[in-house]
Amino acid sequence: MAARAFLARVRDVVLPPQCLGCRVIVEAPDTLCGTCWAQLRMIGPAVCDACGMPFPFEQDAILCGACIGREPPFARARSAVAYNEGSRDVILAFKHADRPEAATLFARWMAAAAPDLLMDAEIIIPVPLDRRRLFERRYNQAALLAQNLMRLTGIPSRIDDVERIKPSPPRGKRMSPTDRRRNVAGAFRVRTSAKAALRGKNVLVVDDVYTTGATAWAMARCLKRAGVGAVDILTVARVVRD
Numbered sequence: 001m002a003a004r005a006f007l008a009r010v011r012d013v014v015l016p017p018q019c020l021g022c023r024v025i026v027e028a029p030d031t032l033c034g035t036c037w038a039q040l041r042m043i044g045p046a047v048c049d050a051c052g053m054p055f056p057f058e059q060d061a062i063l064c065g066a067c068i069g070r071e072p073p074f075a076r077a078r079s080a081v082a083y084n085e086g087s088r089d090v091i092l093a094f095k096h097a098d099r100p101e102a103a104t105l106f107a108r109w110m111a112a113a114a115p116d117l118l119m120d121a122e123i124i125i126p127v128p129l130d131r132r133r134l135f136e137r138r139y140n141q142a143a144l145l146a147q148n149l150m151r152l153t154g155i156p157s158r159i160d161d162v163e164r165i166k167p168s169p170p171r172g173k174r175m176s177p178t179d180r181r182r183n184v185a186g187a188f189r190v191r192t193s194a195k196a197a198l199r200g201k202n203v204l205v206v207d208d209v210y211t212t213g214a215t216a217w218a219m220a221r222c223l224k225r226a227g228v229g230a231v232d233i234l235t236v237a238r239v240v241r242d
């Protein structure tokens with residue numbers, strides 16, 4: 001990782017910076033070009049107070065139907081952009097390919113999208129990868145986001161407090177929401193050595209995409225069982241049902 005970061009710096013000095021989405025030349029490093037920017041849909045303030053689902057139109061509702069039916073174990077989940085054609089490529093490149101530098105930009109979006117969550121957060125924890133996946137990808141994209149948020153806000157990020165004890169499904173496997181829930185239920189464990197530091201704390205869990213909420217639910221349950229005070233969730237992108 002250190003060598004990789006060094007090479008990325010060398011490349012930035014030698015070559016003009018490229019758009020993180022389409023790789024056209026841009027003026028500053030770690031940004032998007034105007035075209036890629038225009039395709040993003042930032043998530044506005046009219047969202048479900050619990051799960052962060054954007055409401056389709058201005059309304060007085062506080063919670064969405066799903067959260068009224070079943071209260072999430074986390075307090076608030078928020079995301080910066082909608083996960084759609086406009087954001088998919090840049091996020092997948094960050095997740096699966098060698099674009100760790102996108103974490104700088106994404107962390108700025110996240111900080112702008114949820115200043116209230118960051119105000120309350122005492123500890124930032126990324127969603128962990130299982131060992132095999134970490135080996136394949138060489139970096140945990142959620143941990144990179146957590147580190148960049150720490151750099152922006154000064155809130156400590158603890159990347160080894162939670163481990164993934166159940167392997168994640170093969171990449172690209174199509175899964176129903178029920179499959180996702182089953183796969184991720186009981187997948188996380190707070191390390192015994194971390195429990196004292198987390199007890200009673202407000203924890204902000206960080207990840208790249210909020211898809212069905214299954215991961216957010218599983219992380220929040222695991223942290224609450226370990227004695228954490230409150231859990232909020234912050235992701236770069238969120239799947240939005242229209």
Ligand SMILES: [Zn+2]
Nearest residue numbers: 019022033036
């Ligand atoms: Zn672009």
Ligand SMILES: [Zn+2]
Nearest residue numbers: 048051064067
């Ligand atoms: Zn909701």
